[in-house]
Amino acid sequence: MNGMVLDFERIDKNSLSLVGGKGANLGEMTQAGLPVPSGFCVTTEAYSAFIGQSAEMAGYFRQLDLVREDQLQEIASLGSAIREHLISLPIPEYIRSAIADGLRRSGKERAYAVRSSATAEDLPTASFAGQQDTYLNVCGEEQLMLAIRKCWASLFTDRAISYRAKNRFDHRAVLLSVVVQQMVFPEVSGIMFTADPISGHRGTLTIDASFGLGEALVSGLVSADLYQVRSGELISKKIARKKLAIFGLPEGGTITRELAPEEQERQALGDPQIMELAALGEKIKRHYGSDQDIEWCFAEGRFYIVQSRPITSLYPLAHVSAPPGESPHLLISFGHQQMMTDAIKPMGLSLLRTMFPFGKSTVRAESKYTVTAGGRMFIDITPLLSLKLARILFPKLVSGIDEMIGSGVAEFVQRDSFVRHLPRVPGLKEQVAGFAGRILLRGARNLLFAPVSKGHPTVNAYIEASARQGKSRLSGVTGPERVARIQEQIGALLRMMFLELMPYPLSGILSSRIIRALSDRWLGEPDIVHVLNKSLPGNVTSEMGLIIGDLADIARPYPQVIELIRSSEPKLFRQRLRQVEGGDAFGLAWDRLMEKYGMRSPGEIDVTRPRWRDDPGTLLPSIESHLRSMQPGEHRSKFAQGAEEAEAAERDVLARLRAQPLGWLKARLMSRGIRVFRGMMGLREHPKYLMMQHFGMIREALCDEGRLLAESGVLKDAEDVFYLSLDELLQLTRGERPAGLEHLLDQRKQEFERYRTLTPPRLMTSEGEIVTGRRKQQDAPEGALLGTPVSAGVVEGIARVVLRPEEAKLSKGEIMIAPFTDPGWTPLFHSAVGLVMEVGGLMTHGAVVAREYGLPAVVGIDRATELIRDGDRIRLDGTRGYVLVLERNGKQP
Template identity: 50%
Template sequence: MKSHVLFFDQVDRSSLPYVGGKGANLGELSKAGFPVPGGFCVTTHAYKTFIATSPEMDSLLGELNKLNPNDLNQLRKWGERIRSHLLQLEIPAELKSDIIHAWEAVGTRYAYAIRSSATAEDLPTASFAGQQDTYLNIRGQDELLRHVRKCWASLFTDRAIAYRAKNGFDHRQVYLSVVVQRMVNPEVSGIMFTADPVSGNRKVVSIDASFGLGEAIVSGIVSADLYKVKAGQIILKNVSEKKIAIYSLPEGGTIKKDLPPDQQTQQALTDSQILRLAELGKKIETHFGSPQDIEFCIENGKIFVVQSRPVTSLYPLPDMPQEPLRVMISFGHVQMMTNAMKPLGLSVLQTVFPKNVFLKAGGRLFIDPTEVLRTKLGRTIFPKFIGHLFDEAVSNAIREVIQRPEFLRVPPQPGLVQSARRLVTPIIREVWKNLWKRDPKLAKSTVESFMQKKWTEFREQLQGENGERRLEALQHQLSIFAKDLIHNIFPYVACFPISLLLLKKLLESDQELHRLNKSLPGNITSEMGLVIGDLADLVRELPEVEEYLKQANDRTFYEGLFHVRGGDRFKRAFEAFIAKYGHRCPGEIDLTRPRWREAPTQLVPAILGHMRSVKPGEHREKFIQGEQEAKEAARRILDQVGNSGFKAKRIKRLIEVYRSMGGLREHPKYLFTLILDECKKVILSEADELVKKGILQQKEDVFFLTLDELVQLGKGELKQDPVSLVAERKEQYEWHQTLNPPKVMTSEGEIVTGSPRKGKFPEGALVGTAASAGVVEGKARIVLKPEEAHLNEGEILVAPHTDPGWTPLFQSAKALVTEVGGLMTHGSVVAREYGIPAVVGVDDATRKIKDGQMIRVDGNQGFVEILSDENE
């Protein structure tokens, strides 16, 4: 579109490349009949025409693209240079004439608001709000042209340059349109969010309002009134003291004025206006199809909309109705892996677990236990179960939602209790037998026998097939996997937390219980950690291997070992480790994550870190010592209750069950990751064929398709072009990675945090859940990815979360602090087993604690203290 100027009624959402996000949205609103003051857009073609008159501009933009986004001094220097250059350029005569004619058509008697509208602005995933400039109450031809030029130059403000650089936008590919809109002289202005920007609730409209122009709110010089509306009812009115307002001057420009005392505490909007605004906001949201951030003003009692943009800060919702109210838990927080997942990883999990319970949102899965919570028994048991096993904050958040009248008024599904009883009764029967009847020492061989059988069956079912038939066989095997796991392994693993709860009930004091968790027999993940220690001890004897590991890469990892002294010896030991554990990795529930067998250098930091912080053979000695401490703790407990009598027998039995079954808690995940890795091999094998046929560009592109789509692709039934679909999904995945998933949210989009844990804690303490007893002080080491860890002796591991892929680091850590977790999650159990203090569920721990700071971890009471402000 080559026009220099387009009026609002000539543009809509499809015009974004020509009029930017702000202009496109205003045109869309105007065309749809919403009350928008008249105006026009000076298009991006006009901007290109303008900068084309400069012989220097191309080289200036080239230099800008080379700058480091973090080098603020250079950004400031080049921004100032470009702005000065543009402000001195003459506007070409034809372009100047087009702008003046448009201004005359709307009306020369009016004052105008002149706003920048960039092509990378007001987008669904990046608002760019406030990055360019706005000028209010502009009057006259000369001032109009001068401020249009100033808007063009504002594309290169320091903040705009830094924002684009940080978000990966090429400065050459971002163009500017200028919105010229008739000014409204309002009594009241404000901003309206059609979804609550704080809680995320899509049903709540949030309105900020103050007297005069909205610039007073945007610039932060006045505390606006806050109103909230839900379902046509005002649910909150917070009237602020509004001392200042900004008004237009008759001759142009604006002025700040002190408001009279009686007006300062006056409600800016009447109740009627609040409800009318909320209704208008929801209509605009419906038109655009997503929650909106709307700027409005009221002149002579009439509402005008001067801008609407998508609200980009909300966490996406699953594809589900908002009513009736439902509650969802982040599966990633339960599994200690909160990162975004690619579509293939998500679809595999949704094949294993029911799709109507495991819902996708923002590249993560959320568990929907609502139907269970609709029952009285579910509301009683489920929050307790979550609190004991996973996360106290999640438990509190669920309790908060299920007590609301709108939740309680919805009855449970007919027949749900009966169906649940049929499903759960045989499992409870098996759990009871394991608790009280069967020999606990036989549990490990029984579970491992099932695992071997299942693993063999899985591989056999995939042999002899290829193409889509092989993928369909894979889908089928995955779909029955969870049921087999629940019936054959869960009755053993469940005895671990149940026996602990029963022991707590039977014993007068539970001080000794945490020692029972040390060096659990047969824990496959702990055994993996011990072997890592063995590898580290081997490398101590092979200094050339140590040096090689420091610079090794994945592609030539094994080959390079042939060229260093002792390399063959290490290679044999390492390959034995990979043969047993190579299917594992951090974030291993995501099939698309690189496994240790694929990226062996992920293990190098753990091996080298162990060498720095643990003495030779110490890891094995500690394990033996832990076994002895557990035996002594069991003896002391039995001495306290006496060695005879029914109670003593029950306690002795429960201790045996707790130790034996506790060693099996990682077995289900070990089997699951084996299955996932086999699935990955099969899928990548099929992907190779798709690449050979030219259907996909590279085999890893399959990670951005679902299992169903892969089957359709093999059958030639996929309706979308796979290459463009993969490109679209890659872009979406990049956005998902920037999101911070909530632990608990409702179907209305509300993020529920739950009430904080109560207790007397030191001032400034970071409160979490006490997960492993003990109090230690040490230097904090922030680790966001285990493959990048650099732990030294005596350091405390501070991480967002941990899963079995993090286990190699536990031998080196003095204590553990995580942002996610509960009493029975991975980090807590392993910390107790290794005998190191742990506090989990500490919100924003990796941000609030700085790398190298001295901290105290109190694993008895569940808090962390920062002892010094200094860090490395």
């Protein structure tokens, strides 16, 4: 035996570089005493020596470096050429001899399965499963040598090349070992997941089983029985009709046969066997310390484990501290509520957890009702749901934020297993009633009695005072004192915002409900509120959009300014304005915008993201789109037209009511409701605006602390501060540097990059189960994509998919398709004629602004940015809540 071949008994998890993920797992399981068919691995050293004899591979690798994941034709041509070349190469004699020795030790007369095992395969963060080929029932030395060469060549299949390109793996760095494992000719085989791969439930072990070799199941030739085991009990069985099975042939190879009719619907495994296999799965999970995707087979009365790899498709688990026997906790995505579902760096999460006002031992502490998973924050709503009234009202409340969240919560709280074991929180009812009661009472007072004209001045004065006080507290201090003040400032912010500001927009929301109910009862027109919602006065975010439109108009006469707006170096934008004609006029307007809104940005709830004042690159494309899609002054005239339409609708409604019996009373009640609605709903964005004022100043303070720590050598880079929590930063500024800090930061950076690729769920449990709601029955054409209608109207146009505002290229008459929108996206709204979003609800930012601008909008269409392609012609129905693709880039769908 030499470095070219290693038997399973000599392999463990530390052998990854020599035998790849699959080989290391087989060796590890063999060492652990699990029932693994014996065999050996042809190592990566043998692979390197094999391709090293080729004079052509260096050139092929250079070509691979240039290939992108979506260049399918180039990948197919290049991959085919490489595979043909490698299969034609002879295996060097010393490698061939080592393989032959391994075959003799394992049993020359036996049949073997020959599988590839890549060094980047079956890892916790990446699974290359299915990227290379497998050869079954290989008999004899010559068949084995050919199968090994084919395995080496399969490192360059089209799918393997594309996968590496997509995940940015160096094609040279991914080496290939070949697993040669004794064949077991099973009666039954299949796959076992130690967690439910569909729902994500970590306590549900799932088994797929079919007759014969597992290749029929893996390749999709047959349906499999599905068994589920939870807490030692067989909770579900679905017996499939299994028409085909793959069997091994004595002379080598396999054959696909049709099963006899009486066999096709027979349960593949008996109940005792299911439980035995499940226990084996739990043992493997305990050994690896993570959930596993396991290939197994059953032959001659015993189970064999053919392979085990981590399940990489599960969304990371949120770790919730709960006593044994308590209900699984229900966690709601904070990002979906805030219309920003991207991953957030640790400092951003720490700030949000500190800001959440409930479940805190001190104002500076992070809330125990918040948890993180996959780079996102989730709120544990389980204690609140211990209140019966909350289980009724909360789903209705969050439906306005996201219909699917509301539906999911409503369904989940009906589970007897959840309600029966809910935690009891002493004094919670009184705390909730006291806090919510104060807000509701003030909201009701504003609705019924308070002078509407005082709403905006009062709120604006509070915002100015709060921002001024916050800036004062953070100035003149550094180090631990500044970090502690950040914690205090952000820790108290949300509670005060709720109490002081929320009663104003709340009165607007309440009045909209009253207007809808009364107009439906008295006029039979509940949707009149949509017209009244247009061009609300004083909305700080809408005003920002108008000012940005003004900037575009200022730039129009100056070609050099426009050229700078389109420049690829936005960070130099303000500096270069001084050097061009019209730059002074535009610069003055730009500075006024930055003074009031420079702390905003797309994804602004993540304090670690650059603000507009840091990097105008996310704002300039919006101005450029405005230049292309709008006429001079058009944005202002549209807004004025919306206000006129709302005023005309108000006059019409009141006139029609006065003509009815008791019309004077009806008109008076409706008039009050409309005044409150028009006067207070424009304040809906003010709390978020204040929050961003504080986020802007806190970000500056954090960046300054990062710079000081980098200058003193504590951190490598100033931006490393964003990979710490507030408490960790406090310790560092006190001179308490933990061991392994650099390793910790590197690990968090790698995790963040992985988290960016994940799609977070709206709802999940502490057991990892993804909870999904059901959408209401909708009147929509066949094939339409269904969502939540949030802004009435129907429009047809070209779809423009916008994943990031800085990449936006909206033109006249286009409908914006976005994953989400927050206030940092608002500048794009003027350029669009309609809006489609993957997340959101009736009261989220995008919906509110769309109604103000009179844009038809539908939200809550999962994967809308994938299902609707850039350039498709679509019909958007914001009244009924659907999108229909009419043409795929000029062709019938």
